[in-house]
Every structure is written in structure tokens, then in C-alpha cells.
Amino acid sequence: MYKYNVSKYQTFFVVGLSYQKADAETRGKFSLGIDQRKSLLDKAESIGLDAITVTSTCNRTEIYAFADDANTLVDLLCEFSIGDQDLFKKVGYVRENETAVSHMFRVGCGLDSQILGDFEIISQIKTAFTISKNRNLINPFLERLVNSVIRSSRRIKNETEMSSGVTSVSFASVQYILDHIENVSEKNILLFGTGKIGRNTCENLVKHTSNKHITLINRTKDKAEEVAGKFNLTVKDYSELQAEIRQTDILIVATGAQQPTITNEIIFPKKPLLILDLSIPKNVSEDVVKIDDVTLLHLDYLSQMTDQTLSKRKKFIPDAELIIEEERDEFYEWLDTRKFAPTIKALKDKFKAFQAEELDYQSRKVKGFDKEQAEVFSDRLIHKITRSFASHLRAANGSTEDSVALLKKVFELEMQEKSK
Template sequence: MDLVVTGLSHKTAQLALRERAVFDRDEAIDMLQRLKSDASPQLLLLSTCNRTEIYAVASDVVATGQALRRAVFDERLAGVEDADKSLYTLHGEAAVAHFYRVASGLDSLVVGEQQILGQVKHAFQLSERAQTVGSLLHRLANGAFRVGKRARGETHIGHGAVSVASIGVELAERIFHDFSGKRALLIGAGENGRLCAQHLLARNVASLTVTNRTPEKAEKLAADLGGDTAPFDNLVAAIVAADIVISTTGAKGTVLDARIVREAMRARDQSALIIIDIAVPRDVAPDVDGLPNVFLFDIDALNEIARRNVQLREKEIPKVEKIVDAEVQNFMRWWGSLDAGPVIRDLHAHFEAVRESEVSRNSKRFLEADRGELDAFSRTLVRKLLMGVTQRIKGYRKEDPVELERLAGLRAAFGLQESDLDE
């Protein structure tokens, strides 16, 4: 048995193609159950906005890789010219390394992003629900979780916000420190504005108001976010009632100019106001930044911070790669140790260690003249206890899924450490 993965990602496919290959929770479970077979008993389907990948434990990785392409992708990508060129297939150690790079954030669209580890855990939970998890997949997933945790705990790969939405909120946090009691106003219904508002709500902003030229859009977004609406034709009043303004209309003309903001500031007794302009073209006139107690951050400022943070993350890549390499080798040592020979050797070594410990601990209870006989008797006892088990294990092949589980079960049952395969 070996590991094989086939899929597509942001590196090989445009968004329009990736969207067609997304599986929701129920679809993923159904696909896993339909694909499960004696030839491929262990399966994991990882589906996000940036990748869809199916991992399988199989005896024939070439045939299984082709079968997975047909089953998972052919129907969803039907009619797309050269769709097959967007798919990749890896097996063995390369598949393990790929999975660990994904979990670490190295293979993400934004290096070091936090969400991918949670998505990997969710994919594993779906495999458990579909009953497509065995010893190899369980070990592989635990290694991936460990890689993700180490990458974020031992390096700075996840430090520094890199999305416009999260950077805008972090800058606002530097000024207000605490969002409780602060009121947010969202002008427009753009996706970045929605994300920015979600970040604010996650930090316990007191209230959120949405305004838009199209009232129906404002009402829908406000309902989605749990906020209120305000009329677009009275922005002064809306700003007076806010501490943080997020503007994301992208209108051709200026939405907020110095006159509007100055009037609002007078009505709010010049208390601090943060304006985050993430629209292109800009919604807010540049001279607004010169008003007292008004802090304006536009898309260029946010992108510059994002660029610097990405550079900082990229410096951490070699450290994360070392973690990935170490964990890949740990997995491959364990995988190699499931051959019958290493299992037999480690099982005998385990019993011999127990025998030696017990003989040493109890030797004082015997006459010195009898201790040699005790040692010989205990060796014979251990050998005979293991004789039948050894004979059966010798015939096991890890290419057989049932026998693979038995070999892995023996290691787990006796707590056997993996052999040094280079010896």
C-alpha cells in the first residue's frame, strides 16, 4: 500500500475552474463513501476555495490516481478545455511532503495563512465520519496537525496580517486598543468591506451599520452580519454615529470629502474617527487625512503593509521547510517500519527489554548459583511465547490493506518505537 494524491490548486487552476471542483460537507462524505473499496480503503478529501485534493491509500498508485481523477474531477470539469492540465498527481514520499506543506501554510495562496490547518482538520473529521480512516491516514493526519502547530509556534510564518481587511482592523486596533463600545459604519457592499466588518465583529465592536446606494443590498448585508442600516443620502448623520468607517463602494466619484467629514466631526465634538478606504478607485478624498483627529488609511497604505508582512513571512519559509522535512522523515520511518521484518525485530526487542528488566529486578530473590539458569529459562520462555506470532507475521505484506492494519495494530498495541531503518 502507498499514498497517492490527485487534485488542483490555486497554483494550477484559475478561480473559475476551482469553483467547479468545490465539495461541500455532504458531497465530500458521499464521494468518500462511493470511492472506498478494498483497493483504496483509506481516503481524505480536502476541498477549499483554493484547492480540491483527494488522498488515498492504495496498492496500485498509478491506477488509483487515474481512477480518482475520473471519479472526482471528470464530471465537474466536463466541457472545460485542457482541464486535465490543471490536475496533478503525486505518490509516496512526494505525496506526504505535499500534504505537510499544505498543512504548514507553505502551499497557500497567502504564505502562512491560518485557516488551512483548520480546513485540514475538518477534512480529516469528514473522513472519520465516512469511515475511510485507517492507521496510515491517521498517522499522516496527526503528522500534518503537528507540522501546522510547529510551523506557527516555532516560526513567525503566520505573523503580520497580509489581507487588506485584517490589516485595516489591526491599524484601527492600534488607535482604539479596545473595540468594546465602538461603533462601525460600512459604506458599500464589497467583499473586502464584508471581511473587514467580520473582523471588527470578531473583536466585539459594539454595533455595525451598513449603508449603500441600493437599500436592498444594505439590508441583505446587514441581515447577514447582524447589523442595522442607514440611508445613503445622509452620510453625515451616519458618520456622527460611528467611530470606525469602512468605505468600499468603488464609485467613480468621491463618496466622502473633507466637507462631509468636517461637518460630522463638529457634530461629534472632534472625537477620534478612523476611516478605512479599501475601494478602488478611492472613495475618500485625500485631504480628509489632514482633518484633526481623523485617521485615514487607503488601499495603498494597506497594501504596503501587506507587502512588508509578506516579505517577513517569506523569510521564515526555510525554517518551516526544515520542520516539514523532519516530519516527513518521521512518517517515512514509521511507514518503512511496517514491513514484517522491522515489526518482528522490534517486537522481539520489546519483549527482551521487559525480560531483562524483570530478571534484574527479581534476581536477588534467587541464589547466585541459580541466576544463570533463571536467565536461560526466561530467554526460552520469551522465545516460545513469540514463536507462533513471529511465524504468522512473517507472511504479512503491507501491500495488503488488512495485513497492513494488523502490522500497524501490533506496533500500537505494544507501543513499539520505529526501527532505525538505516541500520
């Protein structure tokens, strides 16, 4: 087991839950909006945590952090969501150290996604990282790990066909419509919510249905108008939602609200109505199915739709895992290097002190001595020497401690380090 020595807490954890054990309703209870995540980070800092990042998507909510006890992180998750410890014990997971590192690689590279090869999660990880870094809650370990995961994801996307084909929740919803609705180009389609999933769904609708009767509604109208402008679609005010639902054949809900926005009180269909809820937490009340001629499908059902694209993607899992293994090994090599980084720094400082003494001596002794050029030359020499020592220590394996001890003794680095 690695002793990380990058935090006052020695254990690196991931605590979270995902689609694998938690259904959409349960995931909704632990979902964390952007404000909730920021508040969680503020609380984490106030209790002394020094490295933590939080992701929350439609398929998972996870906290990666250094702590003494995983329960500290579970408590934070429950405090800022509407989930509780008992429910977390049933559906959540806790992983630590190397297992937590491997988990982040698989998640960030799309191997643990509900739709294999879905790389949307990596942008979520980047966003979470930025939020934490802006609060000074990222240490060198977490920064290096996130960058390694991002690099792995990029390599898998570029070097394999893991992300080939168009397979996503937004496309799956359109595929369902194409498979189950006759004369879809003549149907009235209402899209409520123009966030990322809404925009992607809108694009797929325009591309694959040839429908000219698509209407957009968003609480913030200008955002809907921005999306509609790209495709020459109709935009209505949020106040017209109920009237528009009455006229539509297909309602697609992709809002980010924490409570249902579509309830049976606002649905009075004049004809059969198909509702696709792509939101987490659910934004359509389950009781709408009691209304005659209303069919409701949620994101979980759509996410389970498989096609030839997914079958092809599975063939590239071994290639993706090989890339992850390479990047993970590189990460651990860097981590090993950090163990003797203080020794290398002390050694370099010692050489710089020698350099300063010698340059001062030569400038006084030698007439016309080019101190600036000599400094450039000696800097390069110091760099090459310290790099050679670092390479030796990396390759020393079991004898690393003996080598470090010898360097400290020969160059009196113990005294050098203590004086800082």
C-alpha cells in the same frame, strides 16, 4: 520507494489543482461543497477505496488517497464537480508516494498557500480528515500523516514568525478599501454572506474603518444576527438585498453559493459602487462591470496584494522547512517501524504465552503466590524486552530482514503468526 503495506493499494496519490495554475473560474468548476465531498467519499468506498480524504477551499481542491491508478481519483473529482478530464489535464497535478507526502506537509504548513503563512488550510485538512474517519476511510498511514502535518503546522506557528502580522483575503479586501476609498468611515458598506470569510471581513471592517454604516445580509438571517450582535451592526432580510445594494457604496460578497448570486439584473446603483467578490466559485457575474459606475474585484486580485508582513514572513521559510523535514523524518521512521510491527506483536504474544504458562505453574507450586503482583512485574519485563527488540530493528537498516528472520526462527514466530 516505500512499500507502504497499509492498504490493498500500494500507491499513495494526491490529485488536485490550485491557484498556481488554475484561475478562480476554473477552480470554481472543480470546487466541491460539503455534500459533494460526502457523496464522493461514498462513491469511493463503493468502488473499494479504503483510505481517502478530500479538501476543497477557495484556493485548491485536492484528493489524497491510496489507489492503483491516479485516473480513478481524477474520475471521482470530475464526477462530483462540474470540471472535466481535459480541463484537469491542463491545470491539475498528480503526485505520488513520497512526493505526495511532501506536498501535504507544504500545503498544511502554509508554504503552498496563496498568501504565505496562511494557516486556514490546516483547519480544512482537519475537517476533511474527520469526515473521512467517520466513514472509516482513514488507515493508519493517513492518520499518522495528517497528525504529523498538524503537528508541523502548530510548531511553525509557535516556533517561527511565519504567521506574524495580519494577512488574509479578508484583511486584504479591507486594506484595498482603505487605500482606494476616501472618507471610508462615512460610506455605506453591505456585507452579503456571514460564513468564515464574511465574519473575518466583518471583524476587520469594524476594527480598521471606524465605519458605523455596515449592514449584514445572509440567506439565514439568524447567522447574520449572531455576527452583527458582536459588533452592534444592522441586519436586513435576504429579500431586501436589491434595495440595500441600491443604497450602498461598497458591496462585499462572501457567500458559499455554487452559482452567482449577484447579477446585473439586481444592480441599479444610484452612485459609484465597488464590489469585492471573496467567493469561490465566483458569486458575482462578470457582466456587472458593464453597468456604469460599477467596479468589480475578485478574490484572486486581492490575494496578490503584498505588504511588508509577507516580506517578513519569507525570512522564516528556511526555519519552517527545517521543522517540516524533522516531522517528515519522524513520520518515515514510524513507517519503517510498521514494516516489522507484525513481528514485534508476534514476539509479544509469544512472551505473553510464556507468561501465562509460568504464572499458572507458580500459582500451583508456590503456596501464597501473589499472581497479580507477578503479572504486573512480568508485564513490565515483556514490555522492556520487546521495546529493546524494536529499537534494534529500527537501527538495523539494511540488515532488518535478517534480524526479523532470526527472531522468527529462534522464537518460532512463523508458526505463531500462521496460527492466527
